[in-house]
Amino acid sequence: AAAAAEEKTIVIGLAADSGCGKSTFMRRLTSVFGGAAEPPKGGNPDSNTLISDTTTVICLDDYHSLDRTGRKKEGVTALDPRANDFDLMYEQVKALKDGVAVEKPIYNHVSGLLDPPELIKPPKILVIEGLHPMFDSRVRDLLDFSIYLDISNEVKFAWKIQRDMAERGHSLESIKASIEARKPDFDAYIDPQKQYADAVIEVLPTQLIPDDNEGKVLRVKLIMKEGVKYFSPVYLFDEGSTISWIPCGRKLTCSYPGIKFNYGPDTYFSNEVSVLEMDGQFDRLDELIYVESHLSNISTKFYGEVTQQMLKHSDFPGSNNGTGLFQTIVGLKIRDLFEQIVAERAAAAPVGAAAKA
Template sequence: MPPSDFKRVIAESPYVFIIGVAGDSGSGKTTFTQAIRAIFGEDLVSTITIDDYHRYDRRERKELGITPLVPEANRFDLLEEHLEALKAGKPIAKPVYNHDTGVFDPPVPFKPTKILILEGLHPFITPKMRDLIDFKLYVDPDPEVKRAWKIKRDVEQRGYSPDAVIREMEERKPDFERYVAPQCRFADAVIKVAFSKYGREASEERNVYHVTLCQSKFERSIRDVDLSIDLFGILSLSQRNFMVEFTTEDVGGTAMGALAFDGELNYAVVRKLERNIEIQTQVQPISLVQNGAYLTAGDMAQLILAWRIINRRIFIEGAPEATGNGGCGCGRR
C-alpha cells in the first residue's frame, strides 16, 4: 500500500520529482498534466518552459536563419545546471522569454516545488536531462489536429495571422522531424491525439478527440490495482458515443500498450475509477469534473496518466508492499 496522506509525504520529502513533457509547439503539452496540477495544487506543483532557455531572441533567429527547434539555438548547458540545482532543492534565477515581444525579459527568482513540470521542445535531448527527469511524457497529435490547435493558440493568444502561423509550421517541420520527434523513444508514456471518429465537429465544438495513451510496461506497481470502469453504468447511464480499445503499437522502436478512448462518458461511470485511485494513493479528493457532467476521452487519458505518474512517485519513497525490487521507479533513460 502507498504511504497514508501522500500529499503530506510529498510536501515533507526533500525529493523534487520532475515530470518532463516533450512535444512540438501547440501540441497540447500543458493539457495532459492538468490532472496532476488539479490533484496536488499549485503549492506542490510548478512549471518551467524550455522556451525560456532559447539562446537567441526572435530577431536573432531570423537573422541567423534558424528555428528554436535546432539544439544549438538553446542553452541546454544552463538548463542542465538549473535542473540539477532545482533537483537539490536550490533556487535559481530563471531566464524569461517573452513570446509577445520575442525578446528576453529580466531573469526571475524561481524556487523548486516538490513536483516540477518541465515542458518544451527538447526535455529529453541530452543524457543528463533525461537522467534528472523522473517521468517522461511525449505528446504527439496528428498533423491536422496540431495545425488547428497551433493556429487557434497563436492567433488568439500571440497575435499572429493564420498565414504566418502556417508558414512558420512549414518552415519548422524538417527541424521538428529531425530533433523533436525522435525524443518519443525515451518516453515512459506517449499521448496521441486525432480528430474524433464521431466527426471533426465533435472535436472542434465539444473538445471530443480520439486519444491514445501508449505506455511502457510497468516495472513495479501498487499491489491489487483496480482501475475498473463500471460496465453497468455504461449500459444504463451513458447516452453519448464512447469507445475504448486496446492495441499494441511501435513507438520509436519500442512496443507499447496503447489504450485508446473516443467520445464522452458519463461521470458516474468514471467515479469508481477516481475512487479507486484515491484509495490506492491516499490522495483525496480526486474530482476532475462536476457530478452529472460527461468526461471526454482526453479527460480519461489525463486521469489514467495521473495515476501512472503518482504510482511512479510513490516508489521513490520506497513502498514496502510494492511488487518488484523496490527503490526508485525510474523509467527508461
C-alpha cells in the same frame, strides 16, 4: 548544501510543440497534486514559472540561448538545438534535483528578449515543460518520469485555427504557412523525443465519422511503457487482454457519433507498451463515473476521483474527451509515483532521520 536523499526533488518532463495543450495539462496535474500553481509573487510579470506548495513548473523556453532577434539573424527556429542552451539546462535541473537553488534565465514571450534571471528553489516536484525536455541525454537521465503530448497534424491545425484565427485574428494562409515552416525542425528535433517517453498521449482525428476533417471529435491514445519503476499501466477489464468496448447504452448516454474504447498490448519504438484508446466524446460528464468504474490501476484515492477532477475542470479544453480523461489519469499516476518514491526513501532513511523531520 545538498539535500538529504529523502528530500530530493522528483523531476517530471513534459514535451510537446507549443499550442498543443501543455499549460492545460499542467493545470490538471497541479490540481491533482492539491493546489493550483501560480506565477511567482512579486517577480517579473512575464515569468513563465508556476509555483504551488508541492510543485514548480518551469518552461524550457527560458533556456533559449538566442532571443527572437538572434534567431532571425541566424535563421534558426526556437525548435533548433542551436537556439537553446542545453549545458545550462542540465546544470540547473541537476542542481535543483540535488536540492540547490538556481538563478534561472527568463525568456520573455512578449518582448522576445532574455530578461534578468529569477531565483528557483528546489521544490518537491519539478516539472520541466517545453520543446526539449528529452532531447539532451544528460537532462533526460535526470527525469523520474516523462510524458510526450503527440498531437497529429490535422488536430494541431484545427486547434491553431481555433486559437489564432478566432482569438488572434490571423489568416488561414498564415496559420498554414507557420505550421509548414516549423515542420522540418519539429520532425528533426521535437517528434523523436516521444521514443523516450514513459507515457505518450496521442491525439488523432476520430474514426467514428467517415472522412471527418473538422477536428472536433477526437480519438485519443494513452501509450504506457511497461516495466517503468513506480508506474503500472492503467487497464480496461483484464490486464494484457485485447478489448474493444462501446459503453453507450443503458448506463451511458451517447449521441452521434458515440464512444468507443480500445485496450491492449502493443509495441512502440520497440518498447513493450499498453495502449488505452478512447474515440468520441462524453455528452454528460457525470456519467464518466461509469467508464471510470471499469478502469483499473488508475491510482485514485477514492471511488470517482477521476470523474470529480474532470467535473471540477469541465471548462478546460478537452474535458469531454480522451485528452482531458487521459491527462487526468496521468496526473494521478504521477502523484502515485511521487508518493511511492517518498515512502521508499523514508523507509530507507537511517534511524534517527525521522526524529529530525
